[in-house]
Amino acid sequence: MEEQKKHHEIDVWDLIRRVLAEWRLLLKFIVVSAIIGVVLALCQPRMYTSEVVLAPEMSSGGLGMTGNLSDLASSFGIDIGKKSSMDAIYPELYPDVFASTDFILDLFNVPVRLKEDSTVRTYLNHLLEDVKIPFWKYPISWISDLFKKPEVPGMGKSVADPYRLSKVDTEIIKGISESIVCLIDKKTSEISISVTDQDPMVAAIMADTLQHRLQKYITEYRTKKARTDFEYYSQMVEESRRSYEEAQHKFAAYADSNNDLFLQANKQKLEQLDNDMQLQFTAYNQMVAQMKVAEAKIQERTPAFTVIQNAYMPIKPSSRRSRTLYACMLLGILLDSGWVLWGRNIYESRRRKRSAD
Secondary structure: OHHHHHHHOOOHHHHHHHHHHOHHHHHHHHHHHHHHHHHHHHHOOOOEEEEEEEEEOOOOOOOHHHHHHHHHHHOOOOOOOHHHOOOOOOHHHHHHHHHOHHHHHOOOOOEEOOOOOOOOEEHHHHHHHOOOOOHHHHHHHHHHHHHOOOOOOOOOOOOOOOOOOOHHHHHHHHHHHHHEEEEEOOOOOOEEEEEEEOOHHHHHHHHHHHHHHHHHHHHHHHOHHHHHHHHHHHHHHHHHHHHHHHHHHHHHHHHHHOOOOOOHHHHHHHHHHHHHHHHHHHHHHHHHHHHHHHHHHHHHHOOOEEEEEOOOOOOOOOOOHHHHHHHHHHHHHHHHHHHHHHHHHHHHHHHHHHHHO
16 A cells, blocks of 8 residues: 555656757747747737725615624624515615616616727717727637628617627627626625726726616615605696696685575585695695605605716726736647647557557
């Protein structure tokens, strides 16, 4: 057993010495891979990232023991208690909102402009006309264009049928989704929204747009019930007002036409019209009060977002070309090590076997 264990042990330092012993070959691999890395890095378009940081208003749901447990759990990066609020869309679901197709389709017509070109164009037109791709993707694009059926994308207009997207629209939606990152800090509940684009101005404009779109989306969601109630009571107020005015007009008309008559029937009719007018007036006042309550609920349910960091145009690119160079050099070292340690022996053994046959 001990001999087998020793037989399966790998001497790492011995492998390193074997690779370094042929340092000239290693140097060739590194130089060639570095040249390839430089070419690939220079052909990659620069990407810029703009970020917005928000602090949302949280629901007052965690009080007493639950609130203490939530604070204790948040210190370990665990969020409990916050989902027990009335909201079905809590901050942890905001990334899913950004990734939804309906939300991204609304971004197609956002007006943007470039850093070096102030001409306003839609975000979709920018992605179709201004965005550059690396040279090694051109053959794939040409081949796919030869075999795909002719399709007409949005071309800067709204998608005609959102239920039947074209392949081009689907690819654009996927690209936009990958360029948007929404992170939620479970300890501080801060919302970080970042957008990556080849133009820094477009990245800043879209980050600011996403901030306002998110605020609008959450506000509409949280106030939807209150706004529905407000619209309903507003209609009821109009109907109650018309009913009250009609009852008032009937009472006044009957009182004027029967002013000189003192019959008991006339008095009862006048009293009946007066009671009906008072009932309509009471109903009108109640509807007005309900409408005021619904209007107050809209204000109460409207969330407040504190902008900690506004969107700004980044100066330095977020994608570092040096990473591509380092990755290629590392790949060259691995290829050299594989050739020296195993590849050469396999190649020699197969060559001797072929020569022997």
